[in-house]
Amino acid sequence: MSRCPGGPLPNEADVLEALRPVEDPEIHKSIVDLDMVKEVAIDGSAVKVTVALTVPGCPLKAEITKRVTDAVSPLDGVSSVDVDLTVMSDEQREGLAEQLRSEHTTAGADGQPARVNPFTDARTRVLAIASGKGGVGKSSVSANLSVALAQRGHQVAAVDADVWGFSMPRMLGIDRPPVVIDDVILPPEANGVSLISMGFFAREDQPVVWRGPMLHKALEQFLTDVRWDEPDFLVVDMPPGTGDIALSMAQFLPRAEVIIVTTPQPAAQRVAQRAAYMAQKVNLELLGVIENMSWFRGDDGKAYELFGAHGGRLLAEQLEVPLLGQIPLVPELRIGADEGHPIVVTNPDDEASQAFFRIAEQIDVELAPRKIYRPELKII
Ligand SMILES: Nc1ncnc2c1ncn2[C@@H]1O[C@H](COP(=O)(O)OP(=O)(O)O)[C@@H](O)[C@H]1O
Numbered sequence: 001m002s003r004c005p006g007g008p009l010p011n012e013a014d015v016l017e018a019l020r021p022v023e024d025p026e027i028h029k030s031i032v033d034l035d036m037v038k039e040v041a042i043d044g045s046a047v048k049v050t051v052a053l054t055v056p057g058c059p060l061k062a063e064i065t066k067r068v069t070d071a072v073s074p075l076d077g078v079s080s081v082d083v084d085l086t087v088m089s090d091e092q093r094e095g096l097a098e099q100l101r102s103e104h105t106t107a108g109a110d111g112q113p114a115r116v117n118p119f120t121d122a123r124t125r126v127l128a129i130a131s132g133k134g135g136v137g138k139s140s141v142s143a144n145l146s147v148a149l150a151q152r153g154h155q156v157a158a159v160d161a162d163v164w165g166f167s168m169p170r171m172l173g174i175d176r177p178p179v180v181i182d183d184v185i186l187p188p189e190a191n192g193v194s195l196i197s198m199g200f201f202a203r204e205d206q207p208v209v210w211r212g213p214m215l216h217k218a219l220e221q222f223l224t225d226v227r228w229d230e231p232d233f234l235v236v237d238m239p240p241g242t243g244d245i246a247l248s249m250a251q252f253l254p255r256a257e258v259i260i261v262t263t264p265q266p267a268a269q270r271v272a273q274r275a276a277y278m279a280q281k282v283n284l285e286l287l288g289v290i291e292n293m294s295w296f297r298g299d300d301g302k303a304y305e306l307f308g309a310h311g312g313r314l315l316a317e318q319l320e321v322p323l324l325g326q327i328p329l330v331p332e333l334r335i336g337a338d339e340g341h342p343i344v345v346t347n348p349d350d351e352a353s354q355a356f357f358r359i360a361e362q363i364d365v366e367l368a369p370r371k372i373y374r375p376e377l378k379i380i
């Protein structure tokens with residue numbers, strides 16, 4: 001074993017200390033605390049770390065290997081890092097699932113832990129992106145707004161509740177299903193957003209036939225069986241219209257703030273209005289309106305209002321909420337959506353991306369829920 005004579009040699013405690021900040025990419029907790037580091041073997045300057053993955057064929061093998069290598073390589077005296085991946089025993093996995101479950105359970109009537117919907121308390125802001133009809137850009141707004149909020153440093157999760165027309169996995173560039181540990185679902189993540197979609201449980205080329213009660217149950221499961229990890233924002237891509245799912249979502253997410261997406265046409269605006277009234281009827285707060293496909297800017301630099309003008313502003317005035325922004329029609333936005341690269345990531349300087357950033361800022365700053373006034377804290 002060749003090494004620098006007299007140089008320091010790594011020891012197991014140092015290696016474990018270096019591994020402590022390494023998080024499991026899906027569970028977002030230290031792999032040391034999760035007891036995933038099974039062995040640290042040191043032979044002179046060569047370190048071998050054995051890591052037990054949560055499930056066989058874990059899609060994030062390469063990522064974990066990289067994180068471990070990056071953490072251990074800089075240690076004094078380390079010349080090589082070898083990462084050996086094994087799989088947790090059933091017993092260990094059950095223990096982990098138990099630990100994850102306990103984060104969001106409460107004592108049920110029978111004394112057993114009961115699963116709870118984590119979005120009824122005030123920790124997470126829930127943004128429901130709704131529209132009267134399909135094709136107006138709800139999913140595009142949901143995807144880009146989620147990423148824009150994540151880029152502002154927030155932890156962001158998204159639910160694709162458009163059970164018939166799910167498109168969020170593709171738009172966000174998520175190409176793997178969730179990892180399921182026992183019955184705890186860990187949402188996959190891309191571009192800083194964790195997502196759960198019906199698309200993970202159905203094949204894209206097959207119709208999904210859901211009946212009302214089944215759908216209600218499925219949505220409830222989205223919220224309770226998934227380990228959401230207390231995000232700052234939950235962005236919900238609602239199905240178009242005012243049907244059963246919208247009502248179910250309103251019931252499960254009573255604190256949702258609704259954003260209505262519309263195009264500039266007066267006809268679209270009238271349909272969008274219905275979605276807004278329905279939100280008000282079930283006592284959800286209307287946060288604002290986003291007008292999409294507002295104009296197309298030609299090579300001549302001129303903005304062409306292909307779908308008319310003012311629809312968003314008129315709707316916002318009618319509903320007495322702010323017009324949060326206008327998103328132009330840009331081919332890169334559609335291409336990005338089709339290829340899983342949101343435009344806010346690939347072309348941040350684009351007019352459309354800038355509009356998304358301003359909308360995210362407004363939601364985050366101007367429209368942040370007012371701090372509760374607590375007179376007892378006043379210093380006299
Ligand atoms: N501002 C835009 N510029 C260019 N294409 C857009 C824009 N908004 C949406 N699209 C495209 O229009 C189609 C419908 O948008 P989508 O977000 O799926 O609407 P919805 O979810 O309301 O049905 C998609 O192909 C999308 O990429």
Ligand SMILES: [Mg+2]
Pocket residue numbers: 138139140162165167
């Ligand atoms: Mg959609």
